Amino acid sequence: MSTVLKASGTRSDTTDALPQIADPGKISPKDARALSKLFFDQLQVLEEGTHEYQYARNTLIEMNLSLVQFAAKRYRNRGDGQMEDIIQVGTIGLIKAIDRFELSREVEFTSFAIPYIVGEIKRFFRDTTWSVHVPRRLQELRVTLAKTKEDLSTKLSREPTVAELSAHLDLTEEEVIDGLIAANGYNAGSIDVPLGGTEQGPSDSKTSYADITGDRDPGMEMVENLHALAPLLGSLSERDREIIAMRFGQERTQSQIGEHLGISQMHVSRLLARVLAKLREGMLTQN
Structure with a gap:
């Protein structure tokens, strides 16, 4: 060293x-x-x-x-x-x-x-990578199908059928269908696309999938935590509550808190560590 x-x-x-x-x-x-x-x-x-x-x-x-x-x-x-x-x-x-x-x-x-x-x-x-997890075999088949579809489309001047893909790759039609379905899991569609439209072509609808898709309110967990934290804060001494308020409410530095209370920054650091440990233990106990 x-x-x-x-x-x-x-x-x-x-x-x-x-x-x-x-x-x-x-x-x-x-x-x-x-x-x-x-x-x-x-x-x-x-x-x-x-x-x-x-x-x-x-x-x-x-x-x-x-x-x-x-x-x-x-x-x-x-x-x-x-x-x-x-x-x-x-x-x-x-x-x-x-x-x-x-x-x-x-x-x-x-x-x-x-x-x-x-x-x-x-x-x-x-x-x-993949938006939806699929078996490795189907991931590899997706690549093969994509290349084969491109080659056959050039030769046939149209999109190849499942039967034609099956014959060209020496696979069953069921295997080809599985691979084509699995390919849909590679990219997730945008929920902002209007109903009835695609990312490449919009529809006349003004309503998107996002408008009708439910979601978890991100503020719920915060509300639950604040509700559990309130009585714990109330059990602290007046000075401890003041330190917490200055550090996290007013976003003051440890030095600024020390100057306000007439103590050293190191003392503030120790007090904060003790109070936060007490609050953390109380939150874990409630859970």
């Missing part, structure tokens, strides 16, 4: 606790685990937006990129030539995990981060 560290210089007491790493990407996974705890500890007390905060956050990202590589390996045999994209979306998952991780969870960061990374990768495949 010492080969990639350099002197920390003459920064503040907070940043003196952080080693200055010349190339975080060269840190071994074992050393990254140990150093990550130190950087996460300091990230809790550093002021957001400062140079020191960004250094700690960026170093955590670079030190833990090996987790993205590890998670991406399981997708290397997909044959889609998308490994660069997989690494990019996996890194987004890593960043989300870093921003949401708390040492108080008493869980290793690696165990916390992998689900975030894999989740982003799976979301990428969900959004960029």
Whole structure:
């Protein structure tokens, strides 16, 4: 580890606790685990937006990129030539995990981060591949049918029939029909298309599928959470409620809250951590 560290210089007491790493990407996974705890500890007390905060956050990202590589390996045999994209979306998952991780969870960061990374990768495949999951055999048949239909259309000067596709590919008509139906799952149609129309040709109707399609109200979960949170906030002390209001209602920084209350930023950070842990525990207990 010492080969990639350099002197920390003459920064503040907070940043003196952080080693200055010349190339975080060269840190071994074992050393990254140990150093990550130190950087996460300091990230809790550093002021957001400062140079020191960004250094700690960026170093955590670079030190833990090996987790993205590890998670991406399981997708290397997909044959889609998308490994660069997989690494990019996996890194987004890593960043989300870093921003949401708390040492108080008493869980290793690696165990916390992998689900975030894999989740982003799976979301990428969900959004960029088949809209509806179909068997691999039918996915491959779709490609074959598309090419065959194009070739036969050129020769026949018209769209080939199912029987003609069946004879050309030496498949049963049932297999061809299955492949044609499965092809409809590759792209999902837009719900903004007018009723009776298509994405290529509009109809005279002013009503779209979106107008008659029900959806879950995104505000319902928020209402439920606020309803459960209200009595928990009421049980807090007046100072704790004031701190919560300033941090999340007025969006003040920890330093601004400290100045208002006449306490240090570090003290504010500890108070916030304690109050949020209490609220989180209360919410989980209710659920």
